Amino acid sequence: MTHQVITHQAMDDQNSADPTTKRDTSQNRVRAFDFARGLAVLFMIMIHVLNSYGTSEVHESGIGIGLQAFIDWPSASVFVFVMGGLIVQASKGSLSAGLKRALGLFLLGYLLNFMRSSLPMWLSIQMGLVTYEQLGKYTPTSEFFVGDIFQFAGFAYAFCITIRHYLPDARYWLAAAVLIMFGSPYLWDLSVDWGASNEFFKLLWGDTSQGAVFPFFPWVTYCLAGMCFGQWLKRSQDHHGVFNKALLLAVVLMAIGAAIIWTNPEFHAPHHLRAGPGLLITISGYVLLWMFICQQVVVRVPPGRFLDTFYFWGKNVTAFYIIHWLLIGWGHMLVGANRLDTTSTLLSMVGVLVVSHFILKGWVAFSEAKNSKAKKAEVASRSTQTPA
Template sequence: MKNISLNNLSKRIIYVDLMRAFAVIMMIQGHTVDTLLADQFRNTDYLGYNIWNTMRGFTAPIFMFTAGLIFTYLLKSDHFEFSKNPRVKKGIKRGFLLIGIGYLLRYPTGKIVDFSNVTQAQWNIFFSVDALHLIGLGLLFVILSLFIAKKLKVKLYFIIIGFILLFLIFSPVINQIEWNNYLPQIISSYLTKSYGSFFPAFPWLVYVLSGALLGSYLYRNEGIYLKKRFSISLSILGSSLIFASFLTFYIQNMFNGNFTNWIFSNGIILLRVGYVILLNGILAFIVRKVNSIPEIIQDTGKHTLALYVIHVIILYGCAWFPGMYKYFSKSFTPVETIISAILMLLSMLFVVQLIGKINDYKKRKILLNKI
């Protein structure tokens, strides 16, 4: 297996490639296990299932945090005026592309324009907000933050912190409002889980924006991630947030009422953000200790969108392809499920290799045409 020297990648945030690859692996195996494992084996009394279920709760936050980090790092907010920043235009396109793909994966009918046989349940699935919608919206929020920062002539991270606090404070309130009574479902689905959304903006944008905050810091401190103090600082910050989350859970047990709901909701967010930041610190520390990383890891991190779309279609299907869920939903034993998850991961690694070969072929063809 080919390795890449870290000296040749000094301009890249290498540990983020590791984190993205870890998130993709966790996501693929998590979706596979959740799709196939029979209900009688989903028992928290089993240590293995308990560990898997706990770790799965952190996969989406890692994915979203990393997306916000990388996008904001590459945004180069201080190098350009807002209207002249090429990354702004690319980011807007990327944001809407992710949202569009999210809706396409949940398209309610195989007939492009005939919706006569679409049921309300199918519309609910179509309008529900999933990871791609949320990340796309998150990128647009980062761009909005940059626009506000340029207008107010303040640093980008001040605006991002303001939005994070806004989502933290108001998420418990927003989630209790029946938004369908006031807004079209396509909009209300971004505000509450009540209509089937997995990742409504309140509070899930906190994870994208938290990543954006770290991305802004990394951009303003080039190469800081290779310093020992960076990994130590992140580890301390992550551990502190985890401790704060457990403190909120302790306070929750002391009080009753709506105030408790607010504490518990933000406690969960602090726990997840703390875990992700701690993981950042650990991976940054590991990168400092190694001289090279397998190329497949870097490539896996770079092709997250393709891997997401392909494995989702294989597992859950789409309007034009039934997927495994239709035939094998929650019917496998643990052994069958583990084997299936391994096969799915190997298949996705093959896809990564295939994409790499196609890209190499295109590059060689371009070079030959220039000769």
Template sequence: MTISASPSPQQGASLNHRLHTFDFARGILIVLMVLVHVLDFYGSTETHESFIGSSINLLASWQVAAWFVFIMGMFITYTPHQPLAAGLKRAFGLFALGYLLNLTRGTIPMWLSLKNGLVTQAQLGSYTPTTEFFIVDILQFAGIALACCLLVKHFLPHPKYWFLSAFLVTFASPFIWDVSTGWGYIDGVLKLFNGNKYQGAMFPLFPWLAYPLVGMIFGYRLRKSSNIYDFFQKSFWIGIAIIAVGLPITITDTDYHMASNMRPGPGMIISLTGGALVFLWLCQRLTQGQNANRFVSLLCFWGRNVTTYYVIQWLLVGWGLMLVGAQQLPPFAAMSAMIAVMALSHIGVVIWLKVHNIRAMKLA
């Protein structure tokens, strides 16, 4: 990724550092996401109520997915222009990958686990192999949101329109939540846009689309900036100011703004948007002058291959259900499972990249 066709050495160094910051940020977020997934699938009630479970839920309950898609929106405007058709093709690929992942990480292993008596339906609650396939997870959302953001960027190529769009999504979304027709197939499509957790819509387009729309503004301003350190410092204070606006709004009606059905209200969206700016400032500070740090390099590697890592860790978690059962592990065992999933996901990414490179060389 480059800002211009032939950047000067100083510009190239600045660009590399900027990408280093976002790779590191995504690396941190993917670690937190693994912790949440393992906790939700494998952790017993005791584990969820323990210090470990409570800490993970506090650190990663809402902000991980919100900041992921904020960064996705940032890259839409930060990276060089790409044809609209190519971007829409990638969006469709993400959407289709979401359902393929549902099938391979959820439907098939859950069906086999039930068939072989490794888990019981009582342990799974309302989840079934069929409901697992139709879950609207972050990849389905990312595909639709990417298409929307690309179209907005193409037809309304100015940040003021992106801000207006994000404002409308934030405050108007509650008015279309749970609108239904009574027709099963149509309502199944509608839940992609306005569904809730209990319908299997973990990330409905409204209101989650607000995060990548604001991320587009951040990416646009970053690309225009000449001083990366000054830009992030200003972003930090802007983020603090946004949080100071969002938190009081949230406190006025916490049940509404901090909805437990995966549809945050305006107060939460505003607060987490400000939090994204503070988080990215912190990542920039941590990566400054740390190019040789192995820990930073590892997280950056995971961040650069975030989609591959995400898919592999979900396959491990889904098929691991046949080994450990659903929500059975005590705290220490759950922590061991988290470490194992992260390590095996890393190995999977390395193997995938080697196979991909070999195939590319043969094709060349």
């Protein structure tokens, strides 16, 4: 999900077999993917601000319950699903280069943990803004070792590009998704008495109480499902038709998932961050519904600033994600944790979004200028070389 900053490109529908897909041919991207990621990161900001700043009364209010019910659990799932789709849409590079990128994502997760949580928490303690007693089980050290989206993304990216490299048939990806979907509950909470090894295992199948927000099992299921969808799109000449068929598939999956959950709710739907097979199927259907809706928006809404903003967020989602978390993390030193009322929490959502957007624009402009300068220097260097 990354250090690259991709500028907005003009659309070239004439080069696409299906112009309604709104594909950015210059980057071989499906616009619905970028819009979905931009929308997902918007929802993530709202939820992260709510969870970080809102009081318990805000969480229990109608607004808080509504945000958590309709925005919280699907947004990250869509994000991971699109990650899988983009893996397939992107041209194949070397496996070693992909694995290095996966390692970079994994390490970026711990760097973000330190910058957004451990450091401001430690400074707050030193400045007397908070005490260890008030923090309870949370410490600068525990916050550093939280397994969040980047740690998961590193694992998932490495796994998915490896399976794509050695097993290019999407039927294997689907089989792996089903196997992980139904096998994950039997791995949960396994541990060994070997010191730091449990820090590794929690990333694979831990839960939030252990500091694993997005455990590999079962979250990689969404990434594999996204790969299957991306392959479906890639091989079809009627991309818009694929999204329409996805709507029917979404309804079927949600119905099947709901029926499975009904047989044993405690096993199939313990929590959306560590879902059982029934809930995984249900959420997968909901994600496909989201993708259908995003495609309809991309097709039906005239090009303009509205869509361009979401495309911009979606294409630069890694930088945007980091920026908003740094603002929220350091904001704790100003407003504390879970102390804002409903109005203040909603205003904070708007504030974090707006400030993050403009910082991102500045970062993109700086990166583009730096890259342009480097290219000009390279061209000048080549032009001064005397041919052998």
